[in-house]
Amino acid sequence: MKILVTGAKGQLGKALTKTLADNNxxxxxxxxxxxDITNRSKVWQAIRKFNPELIIHSAAMTDVDGCExxxxxxxxxxxxxxxxxxxACQQSDIELLYISTDFVFSGQQTKPYLEFDPPNPISIxxxxxxxxxxxxxxxxxxxxxxxxxxxxxxxxxxxxxxxxLAKERDSLEVVDDQIGTPTYTYxxxxxxxxxxxxxxxxxxxxxxxxxxxxxxxxxxxxELKEITIKVKPITSEQLDRPAKRPSYSxxxxxLLENQNLYIMRHWEKALKDYVLKKE
Numbered sequence: 212m213k214i215l216v217t218g219a220k221g222q223l224g225k226a227l228t229k230t231l232a233d234n235n236x237x238x239x240x241x242x243x244x245x246x247d248i249t250n251r252s253k254v255w256q257a258i259r260k261f262n263p264e265l266i267i268h269s270a271a272m273t274d275v276d277g278c279e280x281x282x283x284x285x286x287x288x289x290x291x292x293x294x295x296x297x298x299a300c301q302q303s304d305i306e307l308l309y310i311s312t313d314f315v316f317s318g319q320q321t322k323p324y325l326e327f328d329p330p331n332p333i334s335i336x337x338x339x340x341x342x343x344x345x346x347x348x349x350x351x352x353x354x355x356x357x358x359x360x361x362x363x364x365x366x367x368x369x370x371x372x373x374x375x376l377a378k379e380r381d382s383l384e385v386v387d388d389q390i391g392t393p394t395y396t397y398x399x400x401x402x403x404x405x406x407x408x409x410x411x412x413x414x415x416x417x418x419x420x421x422x423x424x425x426x427x428x429x430x431x432x433x434e435l436k437e438i439t440i441k442v443k444p445i446t447s448e449q450l451d452r453p454a455k456r457p458s459y460s461x462x463x464x465x466l467l468e469n470q471n472l473y474i475m476r477h478w479e480k481a482l483k484d485y486v487l488k489k490e
Contacts, residue, residue, distance in 0.1 A: 212237070212264050213261070213263045213265070214239070214265045214407075215239045215258065216239070216240045217248060217266070218268075219242050221242070221269060221270070222366040222368060223269045223399065223400070225364065225365045226396035226399065227269060227400045229397075230397065231404060234404050239261045248296060249287050249291060258303065259303070262303075263305060265306040265307070267308045268307060268310060270292070271310070271340065271343075272288040276454050278334065278454065279336070285339040286339045290343050293346050293347065297350050300354075301350055306353045308355040308403065309347045309354065310357055310359065311341075311357065312340050313358060313359070313461075314332060314456075314460065315330040316331060316332070316337075317331040317457060318333070318456070318460050320459055323462060326413075326416055326465055326466050330344075333457065354412055355407070355412060356414040359399055359416075360391050360418045360461075361392060361418070361428075362399070363393060363395060364397060369425070369428065370432055374432065382440065383441070384443045384450075385444065386444075386447055387424045387426035387444030387445065389424060389447060389458055390423070391423075391460045392423070393423070393481075393482060394418040394419045395485055398475055401473065402467060406472055409470070415464070416463060416464045416466070416467070418462045419477060426444045
């Protein structure tokens, strides 16, 4: 299949381009240096030139606090940029796979979110990504929406930040009242590869299994790397960030599992592979 991947230089974009190419797809990976999704004419020009059968839209403004501080930019990229791609897909009859987020939920539940649970975002980031979802859902027939959470892979991420800070400091403070699921980008890329083979369009959740807090995530990183450092649990209120985060945003991969598409492994197993591979 001929596939165009936006955000190709990002963590997920890198995993997608490699995994899809390894599965004999023809890939064009583009990033903001060559492709401004907020410029409709340039979007249409690039799509006509490559003429893909599927677009995987992983480009986004993912800086949660940056979105809160500059909502106009957040909506321009995450909502209107997505609309530009959607309209081009509609015009040329191209399938679209849109990467979304656990932040479309409020975090007020105490059990994993299903694909059927109503979104209720509490941050500009979550609201802008949900707006992108709605453009996809309302204007296209052949689409996949894939919500995921707490990504790490090739590039800047929480794991690398923790390892860097452990070299610079004697102790760390990490939030212990937000619960979610760390997800390895290469595991997600494998799930997406299986999903696009299925032609079972719709909205999916795709994160590694299990759950933890950021504090527990940090401690598991240090345990795997055999690093001794004092880690102090703190609250989100103590951290005092511009944007609210959902206190509970664990996703249940109900449709992936019940349609026998892909079973994602536990986050601790995925993290172990990632951390040991980095040595």
